[in-house]
Amino acid sequence: MDAIVQEAAAGIAEVKHAIVIVGGGAAGITVAAELKRHDPGLDIAIVEPSELHWYQPGWTLVGAGVFSRKQTERREEKLIPKGVTWIRAAVASFDPDENAVRLSDGRQVRYDFLIACPGLKIDWDAIEGLTDALGRNGVCSNYRPDTAEYTWQLIKSFRGGTALFTQPAMPIKCAGAPQKIMYLMADHLRRNRELSAASLEFNLAGEALFGVPFFVPPLQKAVDGYGIKVAYKHNLKAIDGSTKTALFSVTGADGKVSEVEKRFDMIHVVPPQTGLDVVRASPLANAAGWIEVDPANLRHVRYPNIFALGDAASTTNAKTAAAVRIQAPIVVANLLAAMKGEPLTRAYDGYGSCPLTVAYGKIVLAEFAYGGKVTPSFPLDPRVPRRSMWLLKTKLLPWLYWSHMFKGGEFDIPHRARGW
Ligand SMILES: Cc1cc2nc3c(=O)[nH]c(=O)nc-3n(C[C@H](O)[C@H](O)[C@H](O)COP(=O)(O)OP(=O)(O)OC[C@H]3O[C@@H](n4cnc5c(N)ncnc54)[C@H](O)[C@@H]3O)c2cc1C
Structure with missing residues (x-):
């Protein structure tokens, strides 16, 4: 059981954690791991219904016979960082005015701070x-x-x-x-x-x-x-x-x-693809059904104790794990500042990336930020299909995901606008 607490089994109808993360996908696990690395004493719970976690960027390679499906799959319980409570249920409704979420099994989870990253709905x-x-x-x-x-x-x-x-x-x-x-x-x-x-x-x-x-x-x-x-x-x-x-x-x-x-x-x-029904029906959503955050500091525009990132957020970046990698340390730094009542100083530039597999062994690595600003990580013309980017996609990025992001590592290859 380790980090898993089965409050339902114990018949507890209401629990409270200092930080509640909704969604244990790419964003939820990364943020939890980074928070624990900053402060191992933090009381954090992840609400996540699924027993399996998927490395979705690998699915293109599964479809192309390069990866097996197994390579993209891990058991969620192996990924939840040590000391973080896993609440194995789905959020059925958000009640931000009461600092609470209601679960599908009827339980209520209260929080001081909420990080919402439940992904999106593939319709x-x-x-x-x-x-x-x-x-x-x-x-x-x-x-x-x-x-x-x-x-x-x-x-x-x-x-x-x-x-x-x-x-x-x-x-x-x-x-x-x-x-x-x-x-x-x-x-x-x-x-x-x-x-x-x-x-x-x-x-x-x-x-x-x-x-x-x-x-x-x-x-x-x-x-x-x-x-x-x-x-x-x-x-x-x-x-x-x-x-x-x-x-x-x-x-x-x-x-x-x-x-x-x-x-x-x-x-x-x-x-x-749209915002999840549970998000669309909640006070967290904007008119389009995404969780409405400030595009720079990723804090909710109406609820200052709520942050959001990943596919569920209203930000206009490319909805990618690459974006999550950059957003997570920003959410963590700003949340820790908010907990101390300090100003939020970290800003997201809208970075996302898309490795465009134009052939087996060749990738055009599209990296860009808000407004379509081209922001490569490497001093190479990003329009050129390259074998090195194929190796990045098939070897380095999966490692970065499982062994670096999910362990709370914040090292990143800096990206920036260059003249082309
Ligand atoms: C085919 C494909 C190819 C892709 N290729 C790339 C790529 O090459 N590069 C790249 O960077 N990105 C790629 N992505 C995108 C990337 O996988 C996503 O952007 C990333 O996973 C988003 O992370 P997330 O945590 O926001 O959402 P997810 O990783 O989807 O996680 C959301 C989590 O929330 C949980 N959840 C859902 N509903 C609830 C609820 N009600 N209560 C609690 N939890 C809930 C889900 O079970 C899930 O675990 C690809 C995606 C697909 C599908």
Whole structure:
């Protein structure tokens, strides 16, 4: 049991901790570990319902046959830092005026300070027919570990035909992930001399290959080099696995919306993503359903004893583990200052990063901050696909995640704007 306290088993209806962290994902574990490293005596609890933790950045590599699913999975109890209480339940409602959260099992948890990082909702049901179709009939998605494995099965056995890739409206987790797997599949087919028998098509809700224009040219080059068709303003609405057809709503140049049906042999789907229902229904949310924090100090704009980070936060950075790595020490420093009644001095610049796998062994490492400002960590032209960045993604970053971030290490490779 170690750090796990089963208050429910003991029949306790209400507990109190000085710091309560909601969500034991990338952000929750990192922040808890850093807080404990600063002050081992802090009374911290993590509310997290899941017994498993996933290294989601590895799922693109699972879909491409580079990582096994097991490599991306750990038991949550092994990750909760020593001395931190794990409350194994989901938050069912936030009551910030009472400094409390209500759990799914009816218990109440009170706090002095709250760190909210429960991630986001991947809205599988927003696409009609997807839940039924997913995982068979050629319908896959790297946004779930089991269906990421299915992606690789499909890629391996693909012997020609039409492969569709979809991308919903932003924001989503790792904005590059919908196209990363497309390039890896194209490269796999090319290496096996099967690319000419395939028709690959990228259907995206937006109007540009990538949100930061600086990184569009290398992606356009990859699209052109593989002969991938791109259909902008195509938003997936429904899918039928039995007939292998996908229905898109398409916005024309005149603004008129029409529907287009496309047949596929394989389709990689990325559903729309929103704030979690429990967040959207709470006083913590902004109008769009994200936890409303100051974009610099990451403190809630209405509740000064609440901080938020990661995918759940209203900040406009790329929703990535890379962003969490930079946000966590800022939240920790500002929270410790707030606990002492001191001013908050640390500011987040909106850093996030997206390793764009344009081929096996080659990555364009897109690193950028608020406003699309390009902020690389290395003095190299970031538009150039590099093997070194592939090694970073497949070796160094997973190590950094499990063995550094999750152990409370705050060392980081400094990123900054450079002239290109
Ligand atoms: C396919 C894919 C590829 C990606 N690629 C990259 C990449 O290359 N680089 C990169 O940096 N990032 C990448 N990411 C994004 C990255 O994984 C996320 O941004 C990161 O995990 C966010 O951390 P988080 O802690 O905010 O959310 P999560 O890690 O999702 O954790 C949220 C936690 O909250 C818990 N939770 C949910 N509801 C509740 C509740 N009601 N009460 C309590 N707890 C709750 C969940 O169980 C979960 O453990 C990728 C993601 C995906 C899906």
